[in-house]
Amino acid sequence: MSEPRKLEVLRAIVEDYVHSREPVGSKALVERHHLGVSSATIRNDMAVLEEEGLIAAPHTSAGRIPTDKGYRLFVDRISQVKPLSAAERRAIHSLLEGPDDVDDILERTVRLLSQLTNQVAVVQYPHSHRALVRHAEFVLLAPKQVLVVLIADTGSVVQKVIDAVSDVGNEALMLLRSRFLGSIAGTQLALLPQVLPSVVALCPPDLRALAQRLANGLESLSDTSREERILMAGTANLARSNVDFPLSIGPVLEALEEQVVMLRLLSDMGDDPRGVTVSIGRENPYDGLAEASVVATGYGSGAKVGILGPTRMDYPTTMAAVRAVARYLSRILGG
Amino acid sequence: MSEPRKLEVLRAIVEDYVHSREPVGSKALVERHHLGVSSATIRNDMAVLEEEGLIAAPHTSAGRIPTDKGYRLFVDRISQVKPLSAAERRAIHSLLEGPDDVDDILERTVRLLSQLTNQVAVVQYPHSHRALVRHAEFVLLAPKQVLVVLIADTGSVVQKVIDAVSDVGNEALMLLRSRFLGSIAGTQLALLPQVLPSVVALCPPDLRALAQRLANGLESLSDTSREERILMAGTANLARSNVDFPLSIGPVLEALEEQVVMLRLLSDMGDDPRGVTVSIGRENPYDGLAEASVVATGYGSGAKVGILGPTRMDYPTTMAAVRAVARYLSRILGG
């Protein structure tokens, strides 16, 4: 039996199964695809594929469905990236318009991606460890409460309330502000922990306690892990795509709600810069996603975008959509 | 037939049905509750209740289940608020500890509430129209890009990127900053639209175009509707509670994702300051929630907290939990 045809058969099975959601048999296969052979031959091929663990039969006399391993081979060796439709391109392009507020863009990105793929879309906030300090502000909220605001040149603004031990004077605060600002403006956020102590050390002794607290606040704000958030959209697609095929939706929702889980998942996926990465079924590190696949890729300076859906999904189209969206995202955010 | 007993029967039906998820019959009813009468009598009462539209039979020979109207009566006239368990009180108390960052608190609130009730918990960000301007900052990101930051005395920080028509000088920006700040510091956010025009008018002519843009930015930031966001947790509970009773989960997820829908829903609900409001099944303005109920109440200065779950839910316990959480929330955020 020829190797190319075997792959062709696997490809046909995957495509038919994704389309029909039903086990696919040898006869239907030869009818729908013009493989130049008879169903008997296909049966032989399928027996081999089953032996190799690429497909499986739910019960004795039913068609075959792809296994995780089968999907894996399909994705790695067979599937060709489908070009996007004109309408899809247009939809992605329209992302370029509108305000360039990061939050807005990401929001629209996940919506778009979930609509394009009919899956749950997920995007990680852009990494900012390369970002530079643009401005810092201390605002007195109450006699003993100071709001610390840190603004990066990327336009990201983070803030935190800190409590002082004793009453804080406005003049003192302004003095400290200019001291800090003079030392840290223009430095990388990631370097703040190294720079800040010296600023504190140079402060007048009576302000040092306060300065220390402010420094702590700034440092925690610069901690990029604070930015490790994800945004998602399209959870309703989970319910729709499984209306007659009850993938247990509960565990998946749980995983999606646990940002930690999703972040791990995304960052565990390789970061092949030119292609998208796919994690299929039990390949996922999280048990609740045993029947789900994740298709993701990096954008900009290393954060991830992707989708999550049932293992039975249209990989070529999905992968194309994810890749295209990631590219546009990189372009907009200036990767 | 006595009116009090009729209500008692309704109450028993609701409680049993919520507990067992199965239509409840006359015989089971007399066994499980010590109503002092026989099943035949209950049958008569049930016939009356059915005539009044308070309960219904799925088919000829099955028990009865409460209708929306039945739940309504149950909630309005029968159910007594259950006291919370010690463990629940403790859990809520622990909310008081930890950082008083608004985001953190709300985040923990929804998590807690969803765990307490086993439903989807929803919280609206606190209203800020009474908030005062504490500080405003203009930061030059690029020659033609300015980041406008508005800080309120509540500690809320909002920002927006605006594009200028021509290159912006740093000195000009600083000048405008002090002008704006001098005029708007301490005024209510809600009043900004009235105050800002005069500030623009008093600017030197060559800066007026820029000033106008900045004013627009500030105004849009002060727009409280921008703050009308909601936070939620526990969507996985939707799947769990309906494992053997397929409430169509799809439309519900859709509603939850459409913040607009949820916001309308919450604000449409009355704001009885001392009690919680319940919206049952088809009472909801949104079709997708025809089989769901919302239990919500106000907190702080008028924003809402609540939960969403199947109409078949344990109203007394849920209402107690929502009320308790809302009270603590008001206390922490200083209602």
Add this chain to the structure above:
DNA sequence: TGTTAGCACTTGGGCATGTTGAGTGCTAAG
């Protein structure tokens, strides 16, 4: 050696039929 036709075999799903039991409504007596 790979392909094909033919065929016996397996099996889940659909369908008709029968049975059961929970639950009802009604009536007549207490």
Add this chain to the structure above:
DNA sequence: CTTAGCACTCAACATGCCCAAGTGCTAACA
């Protein structure tokens, strides 16, 4: 007004049957 009794209804379950889809195997074929 309550109750016991009874005939009736009907979903849920079980049983048996058949059918179509699909398989694996074997023997013939190129």
